[in-house]
Amino acid sequence: MLKNLNSKHIQRFSYKYLPQFPISPNSPKLGFSRSQIANYRSNFPTTIMSSSKTIVLRSSDGETFEVDEAVAVESQTIKHMIEDGCADTSIPLPNVTSKILSKVIEYCKKHVETPNADEKVAEEDLKSFDADFVKVDQSTLFDLILAANYLNIKSLLDLTCQTVADMIKGKTPEEIRKTFNIKNDFTPEEEEEVRRENAWAFE
């Protein structure tokens, strides 16, 4: 029976046959994605003997964080650095402080661990995690936005930007200025001009 399996079968049924094949995450023949491997690891922690690769990330203030590769590559920036071979010792992230980096890692871990099945429970759980994750002060929120942008983590960037949009939604311009400490630097004439140009929006 085994000899009739082609690589397509191996991908689909390999959770049953896994112990018999030597697994290397980078093996091109078997073509496992990194998230598939992370998934298998959580199901068969003792069976897979290959190196579960970890990556060391270094924040701007010198602190190091060791994370699973599967978690680190949620960031497209880090993923490209690894693929380009710049990740031998550690990856320096000069634009991200340790406080923010630890939060980002927490986010990536949660999103990698949650299986992608369309289960209601998992989806609800992830949504409430996300909602709690962004309950931080403004300065942390903006730092998270900048970090998500630099590290190119789309889902985190979408989440944080939408949080800020929700803070702007429904407020008058004066209220928005107060929330974010924006200084109104228009001259009265300029302000009048803007109001006139966009009259429809200021109904």
Place this chain on the structure above:
Amino acid sequence: MKKSKPNKASKRKNGADLDMISNLPDSILQMILSGLPTTEEAVRTSILSTRWRYLWTSLPSLDLDCTLILTNSKRNEFKEFVKRVLVDQTRDLDSFRLCCKDIDMSTIRLWIHAAVMRKVKLFNLFFCPRVDERKVIELPHSLVTCDSLEVLKLYLFSFPLSLPSATGFPALRALQLNNVQLWNDDSVEQFLNSCPLLEDLILINCVLHSLDDLCISSPSLKTLSIQNSGLFGGPDGLQICCPKLVLLEYAGHTASVFSFENIDSLKKAVFYPYMTHTGLSFELTFSDFSHAMCQLFAGVSHVESLSLNLFIIQVHTYSSLSKLPFSPLRFGHICHFSPK
């Protein structure tokens, strides 16, 4: 406002908290503005400070609604606004939603043309023509030949629409026609055939101008959904010839003749038909209805998943078996059956 920790004192100016949001790069501020629910709200941020004045001009999607305005002066204000927001900008548009009533056709054409120049991908038009311009609506040529348009949704308040027959939309993937009267019925088939990439077709409450058969024939169509709620229903006869069709949905007032040709790829069928009991549809007696249903079921007997509503089952139980050709039908591959 919170006092920050002593080691952050260097970031503060004279005890006033910093305006951190304005220090974010333009691209991020535009992402934030895209998260606002309406275009008007995004444009209102132009008054916040000089930094914010022109950020909204690069928004990738527009949502403009003037259905609630009544006076002419407000209407002119709206036209000015649309000009600023749509016509004077050049950035590519991802999506454009326009809801308007009582705006003249030439202005609408101008706006559609501007959207096409900005390579719009999704266009959603909710439009009621002005009282003095209520003739058959024709889509502007620039829209039909637009090679960036992927999704088109039209809601025309049951006014007649003439579909172009010589050319189809080159890049259109999904088309939704809601409350549209299809003017030249035979051109529907030609039109669908000339949209090479069309995959989803949704017809909601569409009537045919002359109550003939509706023929849906497309080499690429994967999803077809026909919904007719309301007393006047859809076509008398429905003919489907779509080799790649995977999902077929049919809800509402039922046709009396179904004809399927080459729908071998069909995997899922959803039928929620009903008959209205008013004078109009008494000609569609129970046995006609069940005959139509038999044709329907015979045509889709090879599906994997079938969803029905209780109406069909009620009809079955009320009619005597001798009259009904509702004989045991073979549904060989059904894995999923869900009566609603």
